[in-house]
Amino acid sequence: MRSFIKPFLAVILAGLLAACSSTPTEEDTSSTDTMGQNTQTTPTTPVERPKPSKPETSSIPLTAENFHNHPSNYDGTTDTRVIYFAFDSNTVPAAAFESLRAHAKYLKQNPNAKVRLEGHADERGTREYNVALSERRAEAVQKFLRVQGVSASQLETVAYGEEKPAAFGHTEMDWAKNRRVVLNYTAGRP
Amino acid sequence: MMRIINVRSTFARVAAAMALTMLALSARAELMIQITEGRVDAVPIAVVPFAGASDAPENISDIVRADLHRSGQFKTLEPGDMLSRPTSADQLSFRDFRVLNQEYVVVGSMQKTDSGAYEVRYGLYDVTREKQLMTESYRPPESQLRDVAHAISDRIYEELTGIQGAFSTKILYVTFNRGTQNPYQLQYADADGARVRTIVRSKEPIMSPSWSPDGSKIAYVSFEKDGLPKIYVHDLASAQRRVVAQYKGINGAPAWSPDGQRLAVTLSKGGNPDIYSLDLNSGALEQLTDHYGIDTEPRWMPDGEHLVFTSSRSGGPQIYELDINDKSTRRVSFEGAYNARPDVTPDGRYLVYVHRRNGSFHVGVQDLQRGTFDIVTKTDMDESPSVAPNGSMIIYGTQYRGTGVLQAVSIDGRVKVELPSKEGEVREPAWSPFL
Numbered sequence: 001m002r003s004f005i006k007p008f009l010a011v012i013l014a015g016l017l018a019a020c021s022s023t024p025t026e027e028d029t030s031s032t033d034t035m036g037q038n039t040q041t042t043p044t045t046p047v048e049r050p051k052p053s054k055p056e057t058s059s060i061p062l063t064a065e066n067f068h069n070h071p072s073n074y075d076g077t078t079d080t081r082v083i084y085f086a087f088d089s090n091t092v093p094a095a096a097f098e099s100l101r102a103h104a105k106y107l108k109q110n111p112n113a114k115v116r117l118e119g120h121a122d123e124r125g126t127r128e129y130n131v132a133l134s135e136r137r138a139e140a141v142q143k144f145l146r147v148q149g150v151s152a153s154q155l156e157t158v159a160y161g162e163e164k165p166a167a168f169g170h171t172e173m174d175w176a177k178n179r180r181v182v183l184n185y186t187a188g189r190p
Numbered sequence: 191m192m193r194i195i196n197v198r199s200t201f202a203r204v205a206a207a208m209a210l211t212m213l214a215l216s217a218r219a220e221l222m223i224q225i226t227e228g229r230v231d232a233v234p235i236a237v238v239p240f241a242g243a244s245d246a247p248e249n250i251s252d253i254v255r256a257d258l259h260r261s262g263q264f265k266t267l268e269p270g271d272m273l274s275r276p277t278s279a280d281q282l283s284f285r286d287f288r289v290l291n292q293e294y295v296v297v298g299s300m301q302k303t304d305s306g307a308y309e310v311r312y313g314l315y316d317v318t319r320e321k322q323l324m325t326e327s328y329r330p331p332e333s334q335l336r337d338v339a340h341a342i343s344d345r346i347y348e349e350l351t352g353i354q355g356a357f358s359t360k361i362l363y364v365t366f367n368r369g370t371q372n373p374y375q376l377q378y379a380d381a382d383g384a385r386v387r388t389i390v391r392s393k394e395p396i397m398s399p400s401w402s403p404d405g406s407k408i409a410y411v412s413f414e415k416d417g418l419p420k421i422y423v424h425d426l427a428s429a430q431r432r433v434v435a436q437y438k439g440i441n442g443a444p445a446w447s448p449d450g451q452r453l454a455v456t457l458s459k460g461g462n463p464d465i466y467s468l469d470l471n472s473g474a475l476e477q478l479t480d481h482y483g484i485d486t487e488p489r490w491m492p493d494g495e496h497l498v499f500t501s502s503r504s505g506g507p508q509i510y511e512l513d514i515n516d517k518s519t520r521r522v523s524f525e526g527a528y529n530a531r532p533d534v535t536p537d538g539r540y541l542v543y544v545h546r547r548n549g550s551f552h553v554g555v556q557d558l559q560r561g562t563f564d565i566v567t568k569t570d571m572d573e574s575p576s577v578a579p580n581g582s583m584i585i586y587g588t589q590y591r592g593t594g595v596l597q598a599v600s601i602d603g604r605v606k607v608e609l610p611s612k613e614g615e616v617r618e619p620a621w622s623p624f625l
Binding site for chain 2: 116123135164
C-alpha cells in the first residue's frame with residue numbers, strides 16, 4: 001500500500017509545486033497579477049496527466065494548502081463543477097485537468113451546450129479588486145477549455161469576487177473553498 | 191500619528207455621527223468606552239432632558255446627546271448625574287454644572303401645538319462665562335423630529351468647533367442575510383443608524399454603492415436577474431432607476447464625478463479591467479486607462495480633473511493618480527505590498543485606503559501635502575473606507591466575531607466608534623454628501 005501512495009503523493013506534490021510556483025510569500029501576495037494576462041493564467045495543455053488512482057485519494061490529508069489540487073475535489077468527469085485555486089493564483093490546478101478535459105469533450109460534442117464560468121475570490125482584500133482577481137480565474141478556465149478546442153460562443157465568464165462565498169467561515173480552509181471557478185451550464189447540462 | 195496643522199483641521203478630524211441605535215447603545219455600553227479613546231481633551235457638555243421630550247415620539251435631547259457623544263469630540267453628562275434639570279434659561283443655575291466640571295450646557299423644550307406640529311426651543315450656554323451662545327426654535331411636524339434633532343446637533347457642533355456638523359447626513363450600505371429570500375439588500379439610514387430604508391432587495395450580489403454629489407441619486411452594481419453585473423443609477427426620491435452599463439465582463443466600481451455629470455467605472459470589455467468615464471447624459475464612454483494589469487476602484491479628486499484608483503501594474507495593488515486630460519498616471523502609495531480602494535477627503539488633502547500589514551487589512555491615511563502615511567485602525571479585516579462630508583471621520587467595513595460590521599474612526603485615528611452589528615452582515619458603507 002505504502003509503495004502505491006508514495007509515488008502518488010509525489011505526483012500530487014509535483015502538481016502542487018507547479019500550481020504554486022508563482023505563489024508569492026505573504027508579504028508579496030499579489031505579484032501573480034502583475035505579470036498580466038500575457039504570461040499568467042495560460043493553462044497550457046499539460047504534458048502528462050496525473051494518474052488517477054481513486055482508492056488512494058482518501059489517504060492524502062486534505063489541507064487548506066493542497067485543497068485546490070486535491071484529487072478528491074475532481075472526479076475526472078463533467079460531474080466536477082468546481083475548480084479550486086491556490087492563494088492568490090490564477091493557475092488551473094493539475095488535478096483538475098482531467099475533469100476540464102471531460103467538459104471540453106462534452107462541449108465539443110454538444111455545440112448547443114453553454115457554460116458560464118463563475119469566478120470567485122476569498123474574502124481577503126478589497127471587493128472590486130477581488131472581482132478583478134476572480135475574473136482572471138474564470139478566464140484561466142476559459143482559456144484551458146478554448147485550448148481544448150471549445151467554441152468561444154459556448155463559454156461566458158462572470159466575476160463575483162468575494163460576494164458569493166461557498167464557505168462562510170474565516171479560516172484558511174474556508175478561503176480555500178472560496179477561491180474557485182464554478183462551471184454553471186446555462187444550456188445543455190450534461 | 192499625523193500632526194495637527196492648525197486648529198481648524200484639529201476640529202475637522204473629529205465629528206459626525208454613527209450608527210448606534212438607542213437600544214444597542216445600552217446593550218453594548220462597554221463599546222462606548224472606545225469612542226473617546228485617545229481623546230482626553232473631549233469637551234464636557236450637559237444636554238439636559240428637554241421639557242416634554244419623554245412624552246414625544248422622538249426624544250430630541252436624547253438624540254442630540256447621543257450625536258455629540260458619538261462624535262468623540264464631546265464628553266456628555268448622563269442626566270442621572272445632573273444636580274438640576276432646567277428646561278429654560280430662567281431655570282438655569284450655572285453653578286450646578288460648574289461643580290460637575292461641565293463647560294457647556296444645552297437646555298430646551300418640545301411641545302405639541304394645536305396644529306399637531308411641535309414647538310422646539312433650545313439654548314446653548316457657556317458655563318464658565320455664564321453666557322448664552324445660541325438660541326433657536328423650530329416648528330417641525332412629528333415626522334421631522336429626528337431631522338430637527340440632528341440639525342440641532344449640527345448647529346451646536348459647528349458653534350463649538352467651527353466645523354460643519356455631519357449629523358444630518360446618511361449612510362448607504364449593503365446588508366447580507368444568509369438564508370433569507372433576498373439575502374442582498376441595499377439600504378440607507380441616518381448617520382446614527384436610525385430610519386433604515388431599503389432601496390433594493392436581491393437574490394444576487396449588490397456592490398459598490400456611491401452617492402451623487404447632490405445626494406439625490408446613487409449608483410451601484412447589481413447582479414440581479416441574470417446573475418451578470420450591471421451598473422444602475424437610482425433616483426432616491428422617485429425610486430426610478432436605469433441601467434447605465436451592462437457590457438461584457440466586469441461592470442463595476444462606479445464613482446460619481448464632482449459635477450455629477452459622469453461616472454468613473456471599471457469595465458473589462460476590452461479584455462482586461464480598465465477605468466472608463468461614462469457621460470450620464472449622452473451615454474458616451476471614454477477609456478481612461480489602458481494597461482494589462484488590473485485597474486479598478488476609481489475615486490474622483492475634488493478638482494474633477496484627476497482620479498485615484500487601484501492598479502496592479504507594478505506588482506500587487508497600489509494607488510495611482512490619473513490626469514483625465516492627458517491620461518498620464520503616477521503612483522501615489524509606496525508603503526507595503528497591498529494598498530487599494532482609495533477614498534479622498536473633501537479638501538483633497540488626505541487619501542484613505544486599505545493597507546495590508548502582516549497579513550491584516552487596515553485603513554490607512556496618507557497626507558498628500560506632507561507625504562506621511564499612518565494606519566488608523568486596530569481592526570484587521572478592514573475594507574471600503576468612506577470619508578464624512580466634513581472630512582472628520584471615516585466609516586468602513588470590518589469583521590467583529592466573524593460578522594461584517596461597520597466602524598468609524600477619525601482621520602487622525604484618535605476617535606474610534608464601534609458600531610453594533612444589525613442582523614446579518616453590514617458592509618460597503620458610503621457616507622452621503624451634506625444633504
